[in-house]
Amino acid sequence: MSHIHLPDGILPVGLWVLGWVLLAGLLFIFRGQFQKERFSSKIPLVAMFAAVMVISMSLEIVPLFYHINLSVVSGIILGPAWFILCSFVVNLILAFFGHGGITVVGLNSLVISAEGVLGYFMFKALRRILKKISWAGFASAFLSLLLSTFLALGIVAVGKTNLSSAFGIGHEHHPEKQKGFLKFETEKPEEHKKEVSAEFDFRKFLFLVLGFGSIGWILEGLITGGVLSYLHKVRPGIFEG
Amino acid sequence: MDLAYLDYLATSGKSFLHRFPAGLKIILALTLIGFIILIKQALFMVIILAFLYSLILLSRLPFIKIFLISLYPLIFALIFAYASLGRGWEWFFIILLRVLGTATTMILLFSSTPYPCIFASLGKVFPEFLITVFFMTYRSIFILFSIFENIRMGFKLRGGFQLKHPKRSLSNFAKAFGYLILKGMDDSQRFYEGLKLRGFQGKIEHNRRYCTWNRR
Structure with missing residues (x-):
């Protein structure tokens, strides 16, 4: 749980539809590269990395109840374009068995894509500075997970302003929008504003996600550093391919 | 799993x-x-x-x-x-x-x-190339999982995940996943060579009849 798997039915429809649209847009941008390499060995490689990610996400580190993603490792080896495709495949398959929502596959894919793509660029930059692969791997995984968590939090923050209407519970009083002869005003707008903000305690949510997440980022960072170091020792030049 | x-x-x-x-x-x-x-x-x-x-x-x-x-x-x-x-x-x-x-x-x-039926139906919405990736991923999950079961046994024999020894445990864990990735990369290359030999054109054919009422 180093990142959030947004579940179904929590975010407003417009937001998760936007997630699908953005993901489709990204895949469309890279369609040239996919078309060019569609007969190459890249497709089985993407499938294999997607499988590695699905397996790693479905296994918990037992005493800690965390799972790792290996998104940064996959991002570094596959490169940004193929990793976006990989994260979509992973999220769709995970949604099939209830791990993350089906409607929010677009948003979840964008969050995980951000992890891999940021990890890819950070690792490239940090490798020159830190020299040691394990440290560069740790730092790039930690930072990209931190940033992608903030991306997920940003999505929830955008959604939370709409959460009341998304759930449809409670009441929406917009006297200024009411049409007709009669205008019912049962409460002052300031009181209503106060009530809406109490519906979803974003600070509480932020505290929980960052609190649990920080342990996950460190764990994922350490494991990513270890995996990258192992790969570099066993197969030198793997990151150049 | x-x-x-x-x-x-x-x-x-x-x-x-x-x-x-x-x-x-x-x-x-x-x-x-x-x-x-x-x-x-x-x-x-x-x-x-x-x-x-x-x-x-x-x-x-x-x-x-x-x-x-x-x-x-x-x-x-x-x-x-x-x-x-x-x-x-x-x-x-x-x-x-x-x-x-x-x-x-x-x-x-x-x-x-069955997953071939789900992916075959999704083929009406998603591009065929994407469906091929789904098929291959799904197949790879089971291949890699059988490899991972062996790795997990080795991991357990080396002490598994122990809170008393976090450094050693994480190192073993990372090596296990590193090995899984390398095996996966090698297998994907072998898989690709096999597919090429059989005339792979970027698309895996599936039998839609299997997914209808009279499949049994």
């Missing part, structure tokens, strides 16, 4: 739900998810859940196992629900019921429909 178990349920079941055409099942599942997302009353959501649970029982699928699998996304939903407690307990339960409802729908779909 849940995925292997659900796949077993989908291919071994012989109920009416298993024989129902995959495309129609996907449409029904998406409609049901649409209802769950749009419905505003907890009571209606309980009715939908009761309908889903009765389908599980009528299809002779293992109710308790499926119920337990569907609880997994509640871990994430609980964070959202807890943050929304200011709105009251009704809201808290609506969030949980929505997540439980959509997860149960997806698990029911996946445990009653």
Whole structure:
């Protein structure tokens, strides 16, 4: 749980539809590269990395109840374009068995894509500075997970302003929008504003996600550093391919 | 792993739900998810859940196992629900019921429909090239999982994950996954060579007849 798997039915429809649209847009941008390499060995490689990610996400580190993603490792080896495709495949398959929502596959894919793509660029930059692969791997995984968590939090923050209407519970009083002869005003707008903000305690949510997440980022960072170091020792030049 | 178990349920079941055409099942599942997302009353959501649970029982699928699998996304939903407690307990339960409802729908779909049928039906919406990636990923999951079982045994023999020795445990864990990745990369190359030999043109053919009423 180093990142959030947004579940179904929590975010407003417009937001998760936007997630699908953005993901489709990204895949469309890279369609040239996919078309060019569609007969190459890249497709089985993407499938294999997607499988590695699905397996790693479905296994918990037992005493800690965390799972790792290996998104940064996959991002570094596959490169940004193929990793976006990989994260979509992973999220769709995970949604099939209830791990993350089906409607929010677009948003979840964008969050995980951000992890891999940021990890890819950070690792490239940090490798020159830190020299040691394990440290560069740790730092790039930690930072990209931190940033992608903030991306997920940003999505929830955008959604939370709409959460009341998304759930449809409670009441929406917009006297200024009411049409007709009669205008019912049962409460002052300031009181209503106060009530809406109490519906979803974003600070509480932020505290929980960052609190649990920080342990996950460190764990994922350490494991990513270890995996990258192992790969570099066993197969030198793997990151150049 | 849940995925292997659900796949077993989908291919071994012989109920009416298993024989129902995959495309129609996907449409029904998406409609049901649409209802769950749009419905505003907890009571209606309980009715939908009761309908889903009765389908599980009528299809002779293992109710308790499926119920337990569907609880997994509640871990994430609980964070959202807890943050929304200011709105009251009704809201808290609506969030949980929505997540439980959509997860149960997806698990029911996946445990009653073999994956080639799901991907073949998705081929009408997604590009064929993407469906090929889905097929290969799904196949790779089972190949890698059997490799991972062996690695896990080795990992356990080396002490497994011990909180007393976090450095050694994490190092072993990282090596296990590193090895899995290398094996996966080698296997993907071998897989590709095999496919090329058989005339792979970037598309895997599938038999749609298998996914209709008269498949058995």
